[in-house]
Amino acid sequence: MTIKEIAKLAQVSSAAVSRYMNGGYVSEEKKERIRAVIEETGYRPSVQARTLRTKRACLVGVIVPKINSESISRITEGIGQVLSERAYQMLLTITDNDPSKELEYMDLFESYPVDGIILVGTVLSGAHKEKLKKCRVPIVVIGQQTNEVSCIYHDDYGAAKELAEQIGKEMSGRIAYIGVTRADKAAGAAREDGFRDGLRAVGRELEEGCLRRASFTMESGYEQACDLLRLESDIDIISCATDTIAAGVIEAIAQLSPQRSIQVTGFGDNQFLKAVTGGIRTVHFGYQTSGVKGARLLLDMVESGKTLTTEIKLGYELL
Amino acid sequence: MTIKEIAKLAQVSSAAVSRYMNGGYVSEEKKERIRAVIEETGYRPSVQARTLRTKRACLVGVIVPKINSESISRITEGIGQVLSERAYQMLLTITDNDPSKELEYMDLFESYPVDGIILVGTVLSGAHKEKLKKCRVPIVVIGQQTNEVSCIYHDDYGAAKELAEQIGKEMSGRIAYIGVTRADKAAGAAREDGFRDGLRAVGRELEEGCLRRASFTMESGYEQACDLLRLESDIDIISCATDTIAAGVIEAIAQLSPQRSIQVTGFGDNQFLKAVTGGIRTVHFGYQTSGVKGARLLLDMVESGKTLTTEIKLGYELL
DNA sequence: CTGTTAGCGCTTTCAC
DNA sequence: GTGAAAGCGCTAACAG
Numbered sequence: 113m114t115i116k117e118i119a120k121l122a123q124v125s126s127a128a129v130s131r132y133m134n135g136g137y138v139s140e141e142k143k144e145r146i147r148a149v150i151e152e153t154g155y156r157p158s159v160q161a162r163t164l165r166t167k168r169a170c171l172v173g174v175i176v177p178k179i180n181s182e183s184i185s186r187i188t189e190g191i192g193q194v195l196s197e198r199a200y201q202m203l204l205t206i207t208d209n210d211p212s213k214e215l216e217y218m219d220l221f222e223s224y225p226v227d228g229i230i231l232v233g234t235v236l237s238g239a240h241k242e243k244l245k246k247c248r249v250p251i252v253v254i255g256q257q258t259n260e261v262s263c264i265y266h267d268d269y270g271a272a273k274e275l276a277e278q279i280g281k282e283m284s285g286r287i288a289y290i291g292v293t294r295a296d297k298a299a300g301a302a303r304e305d306g307f308r309d310g311l312r313a314v315g316r317e318l319e320e321g322c323l324r325r326a327s328f329t330m331e332s333g334y335e336q337a338c339d340l341l342r343l344e345s346d347i348d349i350i351s352c353a354t355d356t357i358a359a360g361v362i363e364a365i366a367q368l369s370p371q372r373s374i375q376v377t378g379f380g381d382n383q384f385l386k387a388v389t390g391g392i393r394t395v396h397f398g399y400q401t402s403g404v405k406g407a408r409l410l411l412d413m414v415e416s417g418k419t420l421t422t423e424i425k426l427g428y429e430l431l
Numbered sequence: 432m433t434i435k436e437i438a439k440l441a442q443v444s445s446a447a448v449s450r451y452m453n454g455g456y457v458s459e460e461k462k463e464r465i466r467a468v469i470e471e472t473g474y475r476p477s478v479q480a481r482t483l484r485t486k487r488a489c490l491v492g493v494i495v496p497k498i499n500s501e502s503i504s505r506i507t508e509g510i511g512q513v514l515s516e517r518a519y520q521m522l523l524t525i526t527d528n529d530p531s532k533e534l535e536y537m538d539l540f541e542s543y544p545v546d547g548i549i550l551v552g553t554v555l556s557g558a559h560k561e562k563l564k565k566c567r568v569p570i571v572v573i574g575q576q577t578n579e580v581s582c583i584y585h586d587d588y589g590a591a592k593e594l595a596e597q598i599g600k601e602m603s604g605r606i607a608y609i610g611v612t613r614a615d616k617a618a619g620a621a622r623e624d625g626f627r628d629g630l631r632a633v634g635r636e637l638e639e640g641c642l643r644r645a646s647f648t649m650e651s652g653y654e655q656a657c658d659l660l661r662l663e664s665d666i667d668i669i670s671c672a673t674d675t676i677a678a679g680v681i682e683a684i685a686q687l688s689p690q691r692s693i694q695v696t697g698f699g700d701n702q703f704l705k706a707v708t709g710g711i712r713t714v715h716f717g718y719q720t721s722g723v724k725g726a727r728l729l730l731d732m733v734e735s736g737k738t739l740t741t742e743i744k745l746g747y748e749l750l
Numbered sequence: 751c752t753g754t755t756a757g758c759g760c761t762t763t764c765a766c
Numbered sequence: 767g768t769g770a771a772a773g774c775g776c777t778a779a780c781a782g
Contacts, residue, residue, distance in 0.1 A: 114759055125769040130761055137767050154565065156542030160483050161759035164774045169479070179507055185499030192525060201539070204523040206511060220520070223475030246473065330706050356703075363706035384675075387649050387682035388707045433775055444753045449777055456751050480775035483758045752782080758775105766768080 113155045122149040133157055172410060173203045173221035175214055176232045178328070181356070182382050183399045187232055187254060190403020198411055200227070209328055211235045215243055222249050228410040230254060233263075235295040250413040254406045256298050262413070262422040264406045266397040268302035268379075269309075271428035275351070275377065275395060276310025278430065283375065285348020287311065288322035290336050290361065292353045300325075303353050303379060322347065326357050333360025341368045349375045355382035355394055362389065381431055396429040432474045441468040452476055491729060492522045492540035494533055495551045497647070500675070501701050502718045506551055506573060509722020517730055519546070528647055530554045534562055541568050547729040549573060552582075554614040569732040573725045575617050581732070581741040583725045585716040587621035587698075588628075590747035594670070594696065594714060595629025597749065602694065604667020606630065607641035609655050609680065611672045619644075622672050622698060641666065645676050652679025660687045668694045674701035674713055681708065700750055715748040 119126040122145040132138045132146045149155070163169045174191060176184050188204065195202050203226060207213035211234060221229050229249055233256035236244075244251055244260035253263040279287065291304040308318045324340055326332040333352060340347060341364060350365075352358040358378035365374050378385070381396035405424060413419055438445040441464040451457045451465045468474070482488045493510060495503050507523065514521050522545060526532035530553060540548050548568055552575035555563075563570055563579035572582040598606065610623040627637045643659055645651040652671060659666060660683060669684075671677040677697035684693050697704070700715035724743060732738055 115761095116759080126759090127761080127769060127771095128767090131768090134761080136762095139767060142768090156538070156544075158483070158759055159543045160479050160488070161774090162761075163479050164477070164483055164759080164776090165761045167774075178504075179498055180501055180504030182499050185497075188498055188525070201522075202524070203520075205521070206507070219475070220478075224478045225475075330702060334706065359703055359706045363709070366709055383649060384678055384703055385707060387653065387678045388704060390682070390685055434777095435775080445775090446753060446755095446777080447751090450752090453777080458751060461752085477775055480758090481777075483760090483775080484777045486758075754779105754781085756777105756779085758777090760774085761772105763770105763772085765770090 113153055115155075115157065118146070118149050118153065118155050121153070122146045169225065169227050170199060171201045171203055171224070171226045172228045172230060172407075172414075173205065173217070173224065173226040174230045174232070175205050175207060175217045175221075177207050177209045177234045179206050182384065183380050183397070184232060186399035187403035187406075190400040190405075191230060191407040192403075194404055194407035194411065200411065207234075209234060211237060211240070215239060218243055218247060218251075222247055225249060228252070228414045230406055230410055233258070233298075235293070236297065237295075250410055250419055252406045252410040252413075254402050256296075257423070257425075259421075262409055262420075264402045264409070264424045264426065265298060266402065266426050267428050268298045269306035271379070271395045271397070271430070272303040272306025273310035273313070274430060275393070276307040277314050279349060279351065279377065279393075280311045280314035280316045283349055285375075286322065286344070286346055287316070287318065287349045287351065288324070288340055288344065288347045289318055290324045290326050290333060290340070290350060290352045290357055292325060292328060292357070294325075299328075299353055299379070307351060326353075326360075328354060328356060330356050330360035330363070333357030334364045335360075337361040337364035338368060341365070345369070347374060349377070351377045353379055355380040355385050355392075358392060358394075359385055362392075391431070394431050396431055398426050402426055432472055434474075434476060437465070437468050437472065437474050440472070441465045488544065488546050489519045490522055490543070490545045491519055491547045491549060491726075491733075492524065492536070492543065492545040493549045493551070494524050494526060494536045494540075496526050496528045496553050498525050501703065502699050502716070503551060505718035506722035506725075509719040509724075510549060510726040511722075513723055513726035513730065519730065526553075528553065530556060530559070534558060537562055537566060537570075541566055544568060546733045547571070549725055549729055552577070552617075554612070555616065556614075569729060569738055571725045571729040571732075573721050575615075576742070576744075578740075581728050581739075583721045583728070583743045583745065584617060585721065585745050586747050587617045588625035590698070590714045590716070590749070591622040591625025592629035592632070593749060594712070595626040596633050598668060598670065598696065598712075599630045599633040599635045602668055604694075605641065605663070605665055606635070606637065606668045606670065607643070607659055607663065607666045608637055609643045609645050609652060609659070609669060609671045609676055611644060611647060611676070613644075618647075618672055618698070626670060645672075645679075647673060647675060649675050649679035649682070652676030653683045654679075656680040656683035657687060660684070664688070666693060668696070670696045672698055674699040674704050674711075677711060677713075678704055681711075710750070713750050715750055717745050721745055 229251045294301040324336040326336045355378035377393040548570045570580045613620040643655040645655045674697035696712040
């Protein structure tokens with residue numbers, strides 16, 4: 113069913129139908145004829161064809177590392193909210209934490225083309241920066257600081273530092289830290305450095321043997337904790353770079369050292385974890401806010417055509 | 432940057448460039464010239480334009496009720512796997528558990544148009560069935576049984592029944608059930624009916640005062656459990672329609688009746704919950720499998736052009 | 751092998 | 767107000 117057929121059935125020109133659909137000048141009687149035909153046929157104009165003609169797809173591509181994550185879902189929620197308010201659609205792709213897929217999807221989106229791209233960033237390699245710079249579609253990165261394009265990120269360093277200071281002051285036992293790859297500047301390097309510096313600030317030190325790195329899964333947190341507990345059986349606190357890792361650590365403790373009370377801390381304020389455990393010490397970031405702000409930033413760039421690089425750092429709250 | 436400009440720069444026709452891009456006949460020297468120009472300009476052909484011409488978008492629309500859910504993410508994982516294997520893209524939309532948005536997104540996808548739609552179903556109203564029947568794009572429904580189009584669902588009734596039989600036989604205390612809206616035939620009606628029938632099968636009965644209905648959130652599970660515990664303080668087992676609800680229930684119990692040991696059961700085999708609690712009694716469904724099978728079914732329909740309505744019921748495993 | 755040409759379905763001047 | 771016509775960027779015959 114095309115606009116031509118509708119035009120023929122309604123005995124008007126295709127231009128009239130197009131105007132009807134887009135709120136242009138059409139006489140009342142023709143309007144009525146067109147309306148009737150459309151109703152009857154269930155005609156829907158092709159978004160593709162319109163896009164080709166108008167150059168505005170009203171589409172933004174969103175790239176996320178994984179989907180089953182409270183932080184990510186909050187971010188996408190925030191994005192989705194703004195997009196639907198402003199009548200845009202979201203094309204969501206998942207990289208399964210594979211940074212090379214991020215590049216692939218950026219390529220794909222660029223050639224789609226979408227009006228803009230939001231990258232919920234993990235590891236920003238040289239190739240990434242290159243691509244970010246060269247991309248002809250506006251991009252906003254969420255979750256990582258970067259100079260190439262506009263970005264919105266959280267104060268990972270500050271949060272980790274304050275958390276470590278608190279822990280260092282309040283508790284006396286041995287402290288371990290399970291981080292993630294330092295290639296991830298935010299969740300990896302910044303949190304780890306912040307944590308270490310926070311301990312130092314209160315006169316303590318993170319022992320080398322008490323540092324582990326996990327991937328972003330519960331299973332990995334479980335494994336690292338098992339390893340840690342086996343080698344350093346007198347650990348009293350295990351701080352984790354994410355709540356997901358913390359969940360795996362809690363499991364490991366329950367299995368390996370159920371008699372000792374080992375404290376676990378996380379990052380992300382996962383509601384599920386809070387409900388089931390009664391709430392561990394964690395850091396709340398405004399994930400939804402970063403989604404909202406990121407989407408607004410992007411859409412403003414898209415609609416104005418101007419690409420003024422902006423950088424927003426969001427605060428945190430210790431829980 | 433269009434194919435024409437590339438053609439001009441490489442001093443060939445646009446058809447040659449098109450052939451080059453799609454693996455048609457091009458002489459070696461022209462190939463080289465084209466390659467060089469493309470490399471230089473960073474040209475990417477427009478997916479939109481190609482789609483308009485070829486009528487194959489290689490795109491499937493996926494509609495899910497929410498994103499932060501282990502079951503949903505498993506399903507989308509399965510879908511994504513098959514799609515990328517077969518070089519399709521996924522357009523993902525989230526309804527926030529609002530069935531009217533499902534209709535809206537189906538409309539949107541239909542007019543996109545995408546090659547096919549996968550609906551991870553919740554409540555299938557009359558309007559839904561109407562739309563499913565009339566939709567000119569192949570559709571597969573996952574998670575609900577329906578006669579209008581192909582569907583893949585789980586044996587919710589059977590699982591709930593067996594679960595209830597086990598509980599009824601093994602445990603002697605008072606049993607409560609927190610379900611979800613019966614409008615959701617699978618997670619609502621089927622699980623509830625199965626549970627009730629299972630108890631009956633072993634000579635027990637679900638008391639009316641011990642039945643509650645929550646929405647699909649932890650918070651709602653928490654509230655219902657609070658209400659339940661306040662009114663019926665001698666409950667020994669609370670069975671829940673989903674693991675997410677179970678998490679809220681666990682929180683409520685910890686707060687209201689920490690001294691009593693109340694058993695909680697769920698549905699969905701949530702890994703997070705398993706890690707943190709050590710594993711409650713729950714039901715494992717092959718969510719990823721349903722995603723894989725659903726996507727395969729859809730793509731086969733898309734590629735063959737035949738819409739043979741198929742119905743697949745997947746089993747379960749009690750944990 | 752290669753270029754010319756005719757559209758895909760839609761919007762948008764531009765005359766009438 | 768309205769229709770004819772010219773494309774958007776691409777592919778697929780069809781002649782060479």
